[in-house]
Every structure is written in structure tokens, then in C-alpha cells.
Amino acid sequence: MMLKKWIKVLVGCALLSSSLLFTSTSVHAAAPSVFVNGELQGKAITVNERTLVKLRALTDPEWLVFAYDPKTRIVMFHTKDNRIKVELREGEKTATVNGKKVPIDAAVVNKGGLTYIPIRFISETLGAYVKYFAEDNRVIVRTPRYETLMQGDLTKARLVAMGLPKIQGDAPAPESGEGYHSRGYIFPEGEALRFIFNDAGYSYGYYEVNEQGMAILKWQYDDVAEREWGTKPAFKRSVYFDDFFMSGLFNYGTMDAEGKRKELGSFKPEQSYSNIAMPIEGEKRTDARPEPEAPQGKIKK
Numbered sequence: 001m002m003l004k005k006w007i008k009v010l011v012g013c014a015l016l017s018s019s020l021l022f023t024s025t026s027v028h029a030a031a032p033s034v035f036v037n038g039e040l041q042g043k044a045i046t047v048n049e050r051t052l053v054k055l056r057a058l059t060d061p062e063w064l065v066f067a068y069d070p071k072t073r074i075v076m077f078h079t080k081d082n083r084i085k086v087e088l089r090e091g092e093k094t095a096t097v098n099g100k101k102v103p104i105d106a107a108v109v110n111k112g113g114l115t116y117i118p119i120r121f122i123s124e125t126l127g128a129y130v131k132y133f134a135e136d137n138r139v140i141v142r143t144p145r146y147e148t149l150m151q152g153d154l155t156k157a158r159l160v161a162m163g164l165p166k167i168q169g170d171a172p173a174p175e176s177g178e179g180y181h182s183r184g185y186i187f188p189e190g191e192a193l194r195f196i197f198n199d200a201g202y203s204y205g206y207y208e209v210n211e212q213g214m215a216i217l218k219w220q221y222d223d224v225a226e227r228e229w230g231t232k233p234a235f236k237r238s239v240y241f242d243d244f245f246m247s248g249l250f251n252y253g254t255m256d257a258e259g260k261r262k263e264l265g266s267f268k269p270e271q272s273y274s275n276i277a278m279p280i281e282g283e284k285r286t287d288a289r290p291e292p293e294a295p296q297g298k299i300k301k
Helices: 119-126 144-151 154-162
Strands: 033-036 045-047 050-054 064-069 074-079 085-089 094-097 100-103 109-111 114-118 129-133 138-142 183-188 194-199 203-209 215-222 227-230 238-244 249-255 261-267
Touching (some): 033 050, 050 119, 114 119, 119 138, 138 144
Antiparallel strands (some): 085 094, 094 100, 194 203
């Protein structure tokens, strides 16, 4: 993965005013919801009509490395390749980027032991992809994990997909069963952006990953309530990954259109409740999506 691809910053970000992206234009305007890699940042805060998110929300092993000095109250982070090095101090409206002072449109905030930084700084300095969706009043922030999900190696993309928050939408909440002992994922052959999640056999949910990097529920079968919602998908061939965490066993293999399974491997993972996807010999990715263009010019709410 090349970091350069991620320095596709919103054109015109520096020209945004308080009436534009990531701000509230009046007391009646609701602050936008913020999603980082598909996960809602429920603790995002607004200061002087600027939206700030937790720096830790940007944690991405392919991207940033963090450090904190409690004596100086300076938070430091750098890209994995050390191309960008940043220092921030609580309460200050400047940051040090590669040794140079850079102004920030809102002061850094420390709240509950966590550092919050303005979204504009993320896009302008860190090279994260940021886009505002007016129809949902929603801000989407993407780190390199998004590129992996949409275009990267199939096995790695499936791992990212497994970790996405699952958006239920209008579907009824499934009723709870007893003795949860396993969970499993089924992906169509060659795909990472569609999957069925099996929650110990008590419920099955089919999800599709949208452009915003969110896993949206499209079909659900609740075995406990004996209730179905949505449209069940039909996979011609698929692969499965089952984590029997109560017994400490993980199985994976392939499955035909009739549901007949062929186990390819079984082992005991080092950690239970972990998302695991194994490479399947001969399988090639078929659902990679081209990277969307960065939004151009000013985007008004």
C-alpha cells in the first residue's frame, strides 16, 4: 500500500468557513455524525462550531504510530514510514508537523484522558480521506484500512470487513438465545464486501459494505423468534470461517450453492473472540472497487 494514494485531501479545505463542511451554521443546525472507517464516533465533540474526533479513533496499524509524554502533555504520532511526524499539545491552536509550526482551526482538547483534534486538520495534514454526505448530515473519515477493504488483498479485506460495526437499520433486533459458543462468517467466493454473519446459529445476518465503508444489514433470520426480514442472498460458491470460541477451535473451508461444506483447515487460535480469515488457495478477488474521487471544491451543508 502506498501512502501517497492517501494524500488525496479535500480540494479547497483551507477555504472552508464556519458555514461550510464540519460546522454548524446556526443554533438550529445539528452537528454532523462522524464515522471513522465505518464506526460511529459517539464521543465526537464540537468546539466553536468545529467538529473534533478522538485521535485514537484513527488507530490503524498500516498508518499511524502514537506516543504520549505525560510530563509535557504532548501527544506525538507519525506515519508508519516516518514521512509525517506530528506533535500536539492540549489547548494549543498550533501543531508541529515535520518540525514546522502549523496553525489549527480549533485548539486541541483533552477530555477524559483522550486527545481530540479537528477534522480539518486530519484531512489537511494527515492525508486522510474526508467527505461530507449532506443527505445524512454525516462525515466519513477513511484511513488506509478503507483502501484495504475496498481494493486490497482479499484475506486482509475480509479481516477489515469482519471488524466493521454492523448497521441493523430498520431490522428488528434478534432475540437472544442461550449458551453462545460460536460465530462464523460466510463470504461469496472472491468477495470481501458481502457476507453472512452466523451468531451461534441463533441468528443469521446478510450484510453489504457500502461506499461509506459501512456494513448494512440486508437480510436477517432470527431462529429464536422464527422470524425473517429482508431478502436472503444466493451465493453460488462461498468460503466460511467458523470460530468455536468455547472449545477454542477454528475451522474454515469452502461451500457450494447447496450448502455442502468442504473443510480446508482446523486449528486452535491464540486468542478467542478474534476475527480470523485464512487465505484460500487459488481464490482471487473479484469485487475490488475503484477508489472514489476526492470531493472537489467547497461542499456546503
